Amino acid sequence: MKVRGGLAAIALLCFVGTAWAQAGGDLSVGRKMLLEDNPGELWIDKGKALFHEKRGPKKASLEQCDFGMGPGKLEGAAAKLPRYFPDVDKVQDLESRLVTCMVQLQGFKRDDVEKKAISPSRSAGSDVEALALYITSRSNGMKVNVTLSHQKEYDVYKAGEYLFYRRAGQTDFACVQCHGEANKRIRLQDLLHMTNKDGAGEVASTWPAYRGAHYVVRTMQWRLYDCFWQMRLPDLDYGSDVSIALTTYLNHSGNGTIIKVPGFKR
Amino acid sequence: MAEPMKIRATVQGDMADVRILMMHPMETGQRKNSKGDLVPAHFIKHVVVTHNGKTVLDAEWTQAISRNPFLGIRVKGAKAGDKIAVTWTDNKGDKRTDEVAVATGS
Numbered sequence: 001m002k003v004r005g006g007l008a009a010i011a012l013l014c015f016v017g018t019a020w021a022q023a024g025g026d027l028s029v030g031r032k033m034l035l036e037d038n039p040g041e042l043w044i045d046k047g048k049a050l051f052h053e054k055r056g057p058k059k060a061s062l063e064q065c066d067f068g069m070g071p072g073k074l075e076g077a078a079a080k081l082p083r084y085f086p087d088v089d090k091v092q093d094l095e096s097r098l099v100t101c102m103v104q105l106q107g108f109k110r111d112d113v114e115k116k117a118i119s120p121s122r123s124a125g126s127d128v129e130a131l132a133l134y135i136t137s138r139s140n141g142m143k144v145n146v147t148l149s150h151q152k153e154y155d156v157y158k159a160g161e162y163l164f165y166r167r168a169g170q171t172d173f174a175c176v177q178c179h180g181e182a183n184k185r186i187r188l189q190d191l192l193h194m195t196n197k198d199g200a201g202e203v204a205s206t207w208p209a210y211r212g213a214h215y216v217v218r219t220m221q222w223r224l225y226d227c228f229w230q231m232r233l234p235d236l237d238y239g240s241d242v243s244i245a246l247t248t249y250l251n252h253s254g255n256g257t258i259i260k261v262p263g264f265k266r
Numbered sequence: 267m268a269e270p271m272k273i274r275a276t277v278q279g280d281m282a283d284v285r286i287l288m289m290h291p292m293e294t295g296q297r298k299n300s301k302g303d304l305v306p307a308h309f310i311k312h313v314v315v316t317h318n319g320k321t322v323l324d325a326e327w328t329q330a331i332s333r334n335p336f337l338g339i340r341v342k343g344a345k346a347g348d349k350i351a352v353t354w355t356d357n358k359g360d361k362r363t364d365e366v367a368v369a370t371g372s
Contacts, residue, residue, distance in 0.1 A: 039334040041272050042289040122291070122333065215333040 028190070031264060040133065040210030040262025043125060043217045047134025050127055056106030065101035067094070067135065074138040079259055082248045084150040091156040093247045095132055095221050096239035102128075114238040118222050121214040129217045133208040136261045144204040144259060146252040153248065156241075160249025163242060164194075169233040175246070189266060194250060204254030206263030217262060220247055268362035275341075275350045277371040282344035284315070286337040286352050288362075294329035310335070312355040317341050318348050346370040 051062045067077035068085070082093040088100060095117070102108045119126040148154040167174040178184060179194040193199035207220040224243045228236040236243055269289040275282050288310070295307025307329060315323035322341050341350065351365040 037285050037287060037336045037338065039287055039289070039336065042269065042287055042334065045270060124291070 031266070034212070035264045038210050038262050038264050039215075040208070040217050040264065043130045043133050043210075043262070044137050045134075046125075047130035047132070047137075050131050051134055056102065056108045058105065058107035060105045060107070062098075062101055062105060062131070064105055065098070067097055074135055076139050076142050078136040078139040079142045079145050080147070082146065082153075082156070082244055082251065084152050091150075091152050091244055091248060093220070093239070093244045094135060095128060095219055096244060098128060098131055098135070099239055117238050118219075118225065119216050121216065123216060125216040129208060129219055132219045133217050133262055136208060136259065139259045140261060142259055144201065144251055144254050144257050146204075146248065146255055148252065156245050156248045157252055159241075160245035160247070163246055164249055169231055171232050173231040173233075175227070194253065197253065197256075200250050200253035201257030202254070204251040205257040205259045206261065206265075208261055209263030209265045211265045213266060218265070268360050271352060271354075271362065271364040273350065273352055273364055273366045275344070275366050275368040277344070277346050277368060278340070279371075280343065282317075282341045282348070282350065282368045283371075284339050284341055284350055286315075286339075288335050288337070288354060290334065290354070290356065292329070292331055292333045292335065296329075308356060308358060310354045310356045313337065314353045315339060315341075316349075316351045316353075317344055319351075344368050 054061050063072045065071065066085075066087075067074060068080055068083050069075070069077045078094055081097065082091050084091050085097065085100075092100065099110065099113050099117070102113050103110045113128065116126050117128040119129060146153075148157050164175045164179075167177075176195065178186065178191050179199070182193045182196065182199075184191040184193070192202055194203060203220075207223060208217050210216075211218040221238055221243055224246055225236045225238070228234070271289070272287040273284065274286075275284045277283075290310055291308050292310065293305050293308040295304065297305045299305050309329050310327045310331065313323070313325045313327060314321060323339055327335075337352075344350070346368050348368045349365055350368060351363060353361065353363040355361045
């Protein structure tokens with residue numbers, strides 16, 4: 001009797017397993033439909049206007065901001081980020097670079113910009129979110145291409161790889177535990193398999209994205225911040241070295257994927 | 267504060283496929299902010315779509331429509347180059363009109 005009960009339980013588990021897998025499949029169909037009419041597109045024009053507008057205490061636009069291709073050159077710039085910037089002697093991702101420009105060129109206070117960078121849900125969104133989306137959208141259709149040609153870029157990449165696999169915090173939790181295998185999910189959300197090229201490519205090519213339940217555009221910095229929160233780790237500082245290391249590791253792993261932003265997340 | 271709409275109109279056979287994205291808070295008037303005060307209702311009440319100046323859709327909307335709404339319609343008889351204009355009016359009297367020319371389909 002005992003054995004039979006055990007078999008029945010196993011059979012039941014298998015059945016539940018397939019039912020979930022099918023549910024996941026249906027969701028991805030729905031997401032594809034949403035992608036065609038992505039409200040995130042509304043933020044692109046907003047970001048463009050903000051980029052060219054003279055703002056801040058110094059009444060300057062961001063047209064002189066160098067994202068690695070020369071001042072104001074945005075075509076394909078986001079595809080190569082994060083990268084090393086000699087003027088600050090650091091590896092920076094898109095958002096930390098953007099904050100640097102807003103501070104240096106426009107005279108905004110760093111604390112203010114970083115505090116407002118991640119907007120509340122159901123708000124009109126932050127300037128940084130709109131700008132990050134506009135700048136990344138200028139790399140649409142291009143391949144992610146993070147080169148590790150500078151020693152510091154390589155070091156940051158290695159640090160990111162280490163952090164991705166390292167267990168930390170009160171729940172002894174690492175990124176790889178959720179993102180190291182195919183077909184995993186948290187509740188009904190499919191989790192990306194980031195040690196696989198396609199999974200990492202999706203990370204590298206779809207942020208910033210419109211987050212349906214928040215009604216605003218979210219960025220990679222937000223994604224990492226929220227992952228850290230879900231893992232019960234200390235709050236991730238905006239534009240911190242840890243966040244840039246993880247972004248460098250993931251984007252480099254996703255090299256070759258074609259950028260298509262805004263993405264659409266549930 | 268009315269932000270521009272994104273309108274895409276493409277010919278599909280004998281009609282045009284029109285897809286409209288609007289940016290609007292669409293507050294229901296039921297939600298409370300972090301201080302516990304009611305957030306006043308703010309939503310699109312009236313949407314009009316015209317094809318070369320002739321009204322093809324006249325809709326009354328309520329709070330039930332989502333934030334940043336999407337509206338998709340098909341306009342019969344629209345040809346490439348025809349003008350599709352969309353106007354929304356919200357309960358605060360705010361108004362926005364955007365216009366596009368219908369593009370040839372693929």
